[in-house]
Amino acid sequence: MLERPQAKGKGVAAHSPLPIRRVDAIPVALPLKTPMKMSGITIATAENILVRIEAADGRVGWGEAASAPTMTGDTLGGLVAAVRYLAPLLTGQDAFDRPALIPALRRALMGNAGAHSAIEMALLDLAGHAGNTRLVDAVAPKPLRTQVKPMWLLGNGTVEQDIAEAHTKEREGFHFFKLKIGVKPAADEIAAAHAIRQALGRNMPLCADANAGLTLTNAKRYVERTRPAKLAFIEQPLPPDDLAGLKALAKLRVPVGVDESIHSLADVAANARAGAAGVSLKLIKLGGFTAAYEAAKLCRRRRLKINVAAKIAESSIATAAAVHLACVAPNVDWGVSLTHFYLAEDIVKQPLAIRDGTVALPQGPGLGVEVDEAAVERFRVK
């Protein structure tokens, strides 16, 4: 029998209670425009969990988390099971009482970061709708920015395709590109970095992400031989727990980022000590918005660069949450990765748009996106 949360959290008295009537876990499969090949996995369809929390007055909040077997260990079936396991702890409770609810959920179910993140996101969205406030206003004193410049991920079969796509995306306003590496032969990926640098010019921010797909020897070779291509950083070259390897690589005076290595604030601190220069923050890894925001503040204390990222690929629901996080993070020097752009179809009425190279912080209540429930039904995994 799960123990239901008891104590009321701070600040709850400011609102009339918002009792939760039902919690639904909705698995969806969202088609990508083109399959994305990364080290260890190719993604053609985004298998995500949606969490729909309905209050007694009929208001609804939405959350989303991507399955990420190679990053968080979350499979779609696991996400559904975790949300359904936690749902009885939420029904009947006051949706404003996150300070009591979130710790109770964490105590009831270890790990399962994606499920916790999607639930917290839905609670934040619901509270925002009920209180007519943006998500950012519920978590931070004031947003540090009201728009972000998204980066574009290049992961095609050939360098020619990457260059053609980069030029197209540059015309659409993208100003920061990330190369997927750790997939093709090392010599080809080194040559590609030079060719893409030449095609984009020396001022275009460019980085590379290996998704833990390199050996230390290959990682050293890659960073030494791509030095003239002036990559802003190389992300997760080595396996997530290889702190000794990270230390050895950082000695080459190259900015190394970590992504798959980060699942907690303790991971941020440990990787900083090992020489990481920056981190990629994703809500699904830290277990939710609040934890990711705490990690961002820790990054400031450790003088780490920050990349705020949604997972390949999340709809405008979770991507909106990433934009809110990017607008309160102390820095986004290593870019913002928004992934609804890679979907063939979105599940909100007005997907987050890029205008003049920027995506604006949504101004509506909660996440600031309106979910298209008919589209959700179309993509629901039966």
Ligand SMILES: [Mg+2]
């Ligand atoms: Mg990454």
